Amino acid sequence: MSAPTQRTLYLYGTIAEESWxxxxxxxxxxxxxxxxxxxxxxxxxxSCGGDCIAVALIxxxxxxxxxxxxxxxxxxxxxxxxxVAMAGDTVLISPLGLIMVHNPLTFAAGDHNEMQKAIAMLDxxxxxxxxxxxxxxxxxxxxxxxxxxxxxxxxxxxxxxxGFADGMIERVPVPAVQPQNTLYSQRTAAxxxxxxxxxxxxxxxxxNPTAHPKRTVSDILRHLDTIKNFI
Numbered sequence: 001m002s003a004p005t006q007r008t009l010y011l012y013g014t015i016a017e018e019s020w021x022x023x024x025x026x027x028x029x030x031x032x033x034x035x036x037x038x039x040x041x042x043x044x045x046x047s048c049g050g051d052c053i054a055v056a057l058i059x060x061x062x063x064x065x066x067x068x069x070x071x072x073x074x075x076x077x078x079x080x081x082x083x084v085a086m087a088g089d090t091v092l093i094s095p096l097g098l099i100m101v102h103n104p105l106t107f108a109a110g111d112h113n114e115m116q117k118a119i120a121m122l123d124x125x126x127x128x129x130x131x132x133x134x135x136x137x138x139x140x141x142x143x144x145x146x147x148x149x150x151x152x153x154x155x156x157x158x159x160x161x162x163g164f165a166d167g168m169i170e171r172v173p174v175p176a177v178q179p180q181n182t183l184y185s186q187r188t189a190a191x192x193x194x195x196x197x198x199x200x201x202x203x204x205x206x207x208n209p210t211a212h213p214k215r216t217v218s219d220i221l222r223h224l225d226t227i228k229n230f231i
Contacts, residue, residue, distance in 0.1 A: 008042045009033050015050030015058065015080060024050070027057035034061055040068040043088065049079025052104060052125055059132060062087035072169055073097040073159075082164070083129055086136040093156045093165040101144075102151040104129065137163030 009030070016024040025047070034041070043062065049055075062069050062084070071088030078100035085091055085099070093099070104125040108118035126148065133144045139162065147162075159165040 006040045006042065007037050008044060011043055011045045011047055011058075011081070011084060013047060015047060015054050015084070017051050017054045025058075027054050027061070030058050031061060034065065038067060040070070041065070042070045042072055043084075044072045044074050045077045045081055045085055046073075046075035047078070047081035047084075048076060049081045052080055052083075052129070055080040055083050056128070058084050059087045073099065073165065074169075076100070083132045085164070086132045090167075091136070091165045092167050092169045093159050094169050095156050097156055097159075097169075099154045099159045099164050100152065101133070101148050101154075103148050133164070139163060 011025050011030070014024045016026055018024075018026060068090075069088050071085050071091045073085055073091070073093040074097065075094065076098050077085045077093075078098070079102060082099050082101055104122050106118055106122055108114055126145070129148070130141050130144045133139065134141060137144070139147075154162065154164060156165065156168050160167060
């Protein structure tokens with residue numbers, strides 16, 4: 001029984017609990033793709049973020065997945081999408097890729113009590129996001145909180161330095177085609193021809209009245225043997 005092949009899943013676009021225009025990534029759609037096979041997976045990400053609850057569900061799916069999860073940040077893993085990226089066993093980022101982290105956002109309306117509830121909720125959401133960052137990077141919670149407070153953008157080098165990524169996505173090298181050795185080929189061709197002519201010289205030729213009277217197999221062999229010395 002052959003081992004399952006590695007699969008690739010794409011997380012391109014906004015992450016939302018529901019898709020209104022069929023262009024969002026939802027936990028339900030992602031779950032269907034994730035459970036459509038088994039084996040190791042690559043999750044390619046290019047997303048500006050989205051809903052924190054939807055992101056938490058996808059993050060937990062990847063953390064619980066039994067195969068190896070490799071994340072490729074192809075372009076952007078911003079805001080909530082950066083949290084999904086932290087679910088990878090290995091996180092690789094394109095040399096042109098970016099990761100952005102910031103404080104969670106919400107909309108609120110009402111009196112001061114409602115505003116205080118919203119602030120408390122945002123604090124808890126931020127704390128949960130820091131949990132994911134801390135597990136991956138090993139950075140202190142205060143350091144991560146400061147990065148989020150400052151809305152930090154990281155290129156590939158900074159992301160790797162801070163532990164948000166493990167390395168860069170590298171192009172798989174294509175084995176170089178070795179140029180044919182012309183000298184070797186000429187010698188080989190001459191040797192093969194001489195072997196064939198030698199075999200012919202050992203066979204008694206039939207009488208052929210149209211054959212050239214001055215050019216025998218032995219003559220050709222001697223001529224080729226001389227040429228070989230200069231090849």
